[in-house]
Amino acid sequence: xxxxxxxxxxxxxxxxxxxxxxxxxxxxxxxxxxxxxxxxxxxxxxxxxxxxxxxxxxxxxxxxxxxxxxxxxxxxxxxxxxxxxxxxxxxxxxxxxxxxxxxxxxxxxxxxxxxxxxxxxxxxxxxxxxxxxxxxxxxxxxxxxxxxxxxxxxxxxxxxxxxxxxxxxxxxxxxxxxxxxxxxxxxxxxxxxxxxxx
Numbered sequence: 001x002x003x004x005x006x007x008x009x010x011x012x013x014x015x016x017x018x019x020x021x022x023x024x025x026x027x028x029x030x031x032x033x034x035x036x037x038x039x040x041x042x043x044x045x046x047x048x049x050x051x052x053x054x055x056x057x058x059x060x061x062x063x064x065x066x067x068x069x070x071x072x073x074x075x076x077x078x079x080x081x082x083x084x085x086x087x088x089x090x091x092x093x094x095x096x097x098x099x100x101x102x103x104x105x106x107x108x109x110x111x112x113x114x115x116x117x118x119x120x121x122x123x124x125x126x127x128x129x130x131x132x133x134x135x136x137x138x139x140x141x142x143x144x145x146x147x148x149x150x151x152x153x154x155x156x157x158x159x160x161x162x163x164x165x166x167x168x169x170x171x172x173x174x175x176x177x178x179x180x181x182x183x184x185x186x187x188x189x190x191x192x193x194x195x196x197x198x
Contacts, residue, residue, distance in 0.1 A: 013165050013169075016166075016169040019169055020169070020172065020173060023173045023176060023177075024176075027176065027177075027180055033139070034139070034187075037132070037135065037136045038136070038187065038191065040135075040136075041132045041133065041136050041192065044128040044129055044131075044132045045132075046129070047127060047128035047129050048127045048129045048130075049128070049129075051121065051126035051129065051130055052120070052122050052126075052130075054129070054133070054192070054193075054196025054197065055196060055197050057116075057117055057120060057122050058193055058196050059113075062109050062112060062113050062116075063189065065105075065109050066106050066185070066189075067185065067189050069102045069103075069105045070102070070103075070182050071182065072102055073098075073099045073102035073106070073182070074182040076098050076099045076102065077096065077099040077178050078175070080093075080096045080099065080171070081171070081172060083095055084163060084171055089158060089162060092163070092171070093155055093158055096151055096155050096171070097155060099178065100148050100152065100155075103147060103148050103178075104148060106144060107141060107144055107148070110141050113137075114138075117134065122134075133192070136188065137188070137192075140181065140184055140185065143184075144181055147174075147177060150174055150177070151174060151178070154167070154170055154171050154174050
């Protein structure tokens with residue numbers, strides 16, 4: 001395996017560069033998935049039947065907490081990648097751990113939100129609006145849940161094997177995934193919650 005020391009560790013081999021390119025292609029498919037969910041949401045947002053509308057069920061406090069947790073986690077994982085690039089394994093693992101804890105906090109608030117919606121009668125079968133709302137939020141939440149397990153696996157690999165071209169590549173790809181989830185959340189925050197509260 002030929003290592004190019006003039007490139008960041010995560011790009012230092014040809015296979016690493018191909019892995020990153022492949023992951024960008026995968027993210028393109030994820031964009032299609034969430035794009036379809038958003039298109040469905042915008043089509044069904046006014047189909048409330050006898051159920052509540054967004055402005056009746058959305059609460060700003062949990063949404064702001066979720067947004068702050070994800071935005072901060074995205075910044076923190078950026079610090080983790082920087083630490084990785086300068087060879088500071090301990091700092092990198094610490095930043096990744098904080099990122100995952102913030103992700104867990106996000107999931108905790110989202111679970112509270114789902115319980116609240118069901119409690120006030122906004123379940124999956126209430127209306128087309130509540131069905132697509134919970135499906136969109138749940139799909140994003142499932143991606144965050146997967147990300148937490150993936151991130152734990154990355155941390156364990158870095159702890160066991162150190163910062164190698166392979167572990168750096170996996171860590172960088174994971175950071176791309178986490179940033180993607182943050183971008184999707186910004187769309188949810190802006191076009192589902194804020195628009196729905198108006």
